[in-house]
Amino acid sequence: MEMAAAKGAQNGRSAPEWRVTVPEGASAMGEHEAGRAARAWAWLVSCVLTFRDKVLGFARRVWKIGADDPRRAVHGLKVGLALVLVSVFYYTRPLYDGVGGAAMWAVLTVVVVFEYTVGGCVYKGFNRAFATASAGVVALGVHWIASKSGDKFEPFICSGSVFLLAAMATFSRFIPTVKARFDYGVTIFILTYSLVAVSGYRVGALLAMAQQRISTVSIGIFICLAVCVLICPVWAGQELHRATVHNMEKLAGAVEACVEDYFAAAEVNNRQPSAKADGYKCVLNSKASEDAQGNLARWEPAHGKFGFRHPYGQYRNVGAAMRHCAYCVEALSGCIRSAETQAPAHAKRHLADACTRVAAQCARVLREASSSVSTMTTSRSLDLAVAETKTAVQEVQANLRALPANLLMDAAQLFTVTSLLINVSTRVEGVVDAVDTLASLAAFKAADDEKPAESGTKVCNP
Known part of the structure; x- marks a missing residue:
């Protein structure tokens, strides 16, 4: 290291000037060490932030599990x-x-x-x-x-x-x-x-x-x-009962949504299927849960509306009938979402109203059956809904026969969808039969029995 001092005699400056000579390579070494320290610090901060995100994510999942079912x-x-x-x-x-x-x-x-x-x-x-x-x-x-x-x-x-x-x-x-x-x-x-x-x-x-x-x-x-x-008992029989009602509602929404999405695709290009159309999946995946809950429910004493010998085994028959219907809905959904050539627009418009009506009637029948199971009462409108579904199916069949024969090859997918929809309506009747058997074995009350008797006098509010 060298040091030099210069004095200014003319302008009266007496303060010395210092000059430091640094060896070659020392500056580059300092920058390299500073870069290594910065990278290490960044890595440490990244690890801490990643660990924090994982902990917070795990905490949110745990909270959601408890919030979904306290x-x-x-x-x-x-x-x-x-x-x-x-x-x-x-x-x-x-x-x-x-x-x-x-x-x-x-x-x-x-x-x-x-x-x-x-x-x-x-x-x-x-x-x-x-x-x-x-x-x-x-x-x-x-x-x-x-x-x-x-x-x-x-x-x-x-x-x-x-x-x-x-x-x-x-x-x-x-x-x-x-x-x-x-x-x-x-x-x-x-x-x-x-x-x-x-x-x-x-x-x-x-x-x-x-x-x-x-x-x-x-x-x-x-x-x-x-x-x-x-202390806050959880009854397996009630869980099985609620799951059956929930699955029936999901299946009803899936039937209706699948047909609506198919015929709406003719009017709207690249329409995405609705989430309700996947409701049949929970029905297909319910067998293990139904069997386990049905076996455990047999051990429970009488509670609420569930008597000592409540026919829990029949709930599994209802679930089997719903799965039999859900398999057909799955085939219907797969046919609708396939990448095959769509049917001619005028042929779809010709059958749109009738097919939509059949799907709506099937959904109505399933919801009526779900309401009957939920309230444990017999529904008078259930048989009427089944009859109206048969009428709608006959209308679809009549419209199919009215189509020209030359459309048979071009509208093959439409005929497949229509045939599957008719098959769904037949399997929905199987669900109704299983529900009727459950109502008979469990001695469901008539809907009128649940309503209080109306008084003959009316009270007018002032």
């Missing part, structure tokens, strides 16, 4: 309350002394038995109680037989019983009736019997252990049922 949040609180109540038996000395160290089984019972719906809770509670009691009794009997056979044969009898009963119980799970109603109980039976039988060979007080196990499981089941039924 009962889900309530269910979490109910589970927490049940665990707090059952923990009293573990943390309180007098209660702990009464049930012993087996109090932990009550806690485990709450964890595995508590379900979202009352039917699910009753199903698991009954299966767990019956399986635990039966497995304990069988294990005690086998242990008594083994103890009488001598020390030489006792381990063989215990091991053989575990093998035989576990194999038979596991095979029974393939039986449809057992699979649908007692699958969970079979699993608990295998678990309980294996634990009791194997430990019974080494434990002297086998009877006391079995009693503690049954009592603590019973305590856990009782607390689960009390909390599930008494």
Whole structure:
């Protein structure tokens, strides 16, 4: 580094001037390090912002799940309350002394038995109680037989019983009736019997252990049922009932929207299908949910309008009839949205009014049936709507016969759409038949029975 000072004698300047010489390459190195630091800082800020966006997105999804159905949040609180109540038996000395160290089984019972719906809770509670009691009794009997056979044969009898009963119980799970109603109980039976039988060979007080196990499981089941039924209960039967009504409404909207979109495309180019036209998809995807809710609803006690022997199985028949109709609507929607050549405009205009009327009548029939199921009353206008649908179908068939024969090849897609629409109207009648059977089995009331009797005198407001 060099330093130079220059003095100005003429103008009286006495302050020195400093000059610094920087080695070559030092400035470039500083800029490079500054660039690396800036990139590292930008990367760190980007990571923090990405993490923040993911956390906020996850929080919004969780909030939406709870906002869509607040009962889900309530269910979490109910589970927490049940665990707090059952923990009293573990943390309180007098209660702990009464049930012993087996109090932990009550806690485990709450964890595995508590379900979202009352039917699910009753199903698991009954299966767990019956399986635990039966497995304990069988294990005690086998242990008594083994103890009488001598020390030489006792381990063989215990091991053989575990093998035989576990194999038979596991095979029974393939039986449809057992699979649908007692699958969970079979699993608990295998678990309980294996634990009791194997430990019974080494434990002297086998009877006391079995009693503690049954009592603590019973305590856990009782607390689960009390909390599930008494605090904001969610009934599987009501969920199945509402889902059936909702799917019927969606199917009605899909039939109407598909036909409207097809004939509106002739007037408006590049018209996008409406969202209602996809309503049939929820019907096609409802079978698993209907089967599960129908099986759980059988375990529920009478509540509200649902009696003890309410025909929940018929709801699955109604759902099957709706899916039979939805498959035809799906074919209709696929034909309408296909990229094939559209039919001549004048042919579509010739059939537009009649086909739209058939679709509207089919939607009306489905909505009338949905209203009948929703209110659990018989509808007088349902049969009238079915009759008007048949009349509209006859009109469509007459208009088809009136078309010139030379349009058959050019209007092939139009004829396909029309034939599918007629098929939909036939399958809608199948839905009505299933609803009529449900109304008969569930003893739906007449619509007039729900209306209060009108007084003969009228009161005039001043």
